[in-house]
Amino acid sequence: GQNIDQPTEMTATEGAIVQINCTYQTSGFNGLFWYQQHAGEAPTFLSYNVLDGLEEKGRFSSFLSRSKGYSYLLLKELQMKDSASYLCAKMDSNYQLIWGAGTKLIIKP
């Protein structure tokens, strides 16, 4: 299948750093995306990786290793407002997004 695997839930402390991992099947790969979704709200785009390496965007960074079928989202200087679900999605050979079930991130003071 096209399983996109990410942890169901993670907990971190305000001000700390957290890394959310995502693994996927390497066949038919056209990019890896991360979205943020607050409870009861729509997903919003965070990042896009198509080449290996780290993409930094403020407090958020995303990493990709195409050969390993692996990505992570790194959140620094965590704030309470970062409490949300983080969705990993792979773009397949038909340019359609295959979504993981999401990682619920709980931030504690």
Place this chain on the structure above:
Amino acid sequence: IAGITQAPTSQILAAGRRMTLRCTQDMRHNAMYWYRQDLGLGLRLIHYSNTAGTTGKGEVPDGYSVSRANTDDFPLTLASAVPSQTSVYFCASSDSSAGQTGELFFGEGSRLTVL
């Protein structure tokens, strides 16, 4: 404010009834999508449209139909609702006909309960 609008935001529906979820965008995006989101599962694509006048089936199309008469509107119809269609439905759009950028803009969702 430019964006993508869904209606209704919430609906309770008796099984067997017909229901249309509306979606309108004013960003002139070519591609539009309908997803359903269920607890513990990723977003699943129901139907999509790469441009006005064309539609395609996604991962879970059974029991749903769509139309794309113009660029702005992409309604989703449940011809005869069943309880397994209880879900949160998201409409989305992107500015590439092939969806190559991957950046989707989502509506606020429609929470549908079928009893």
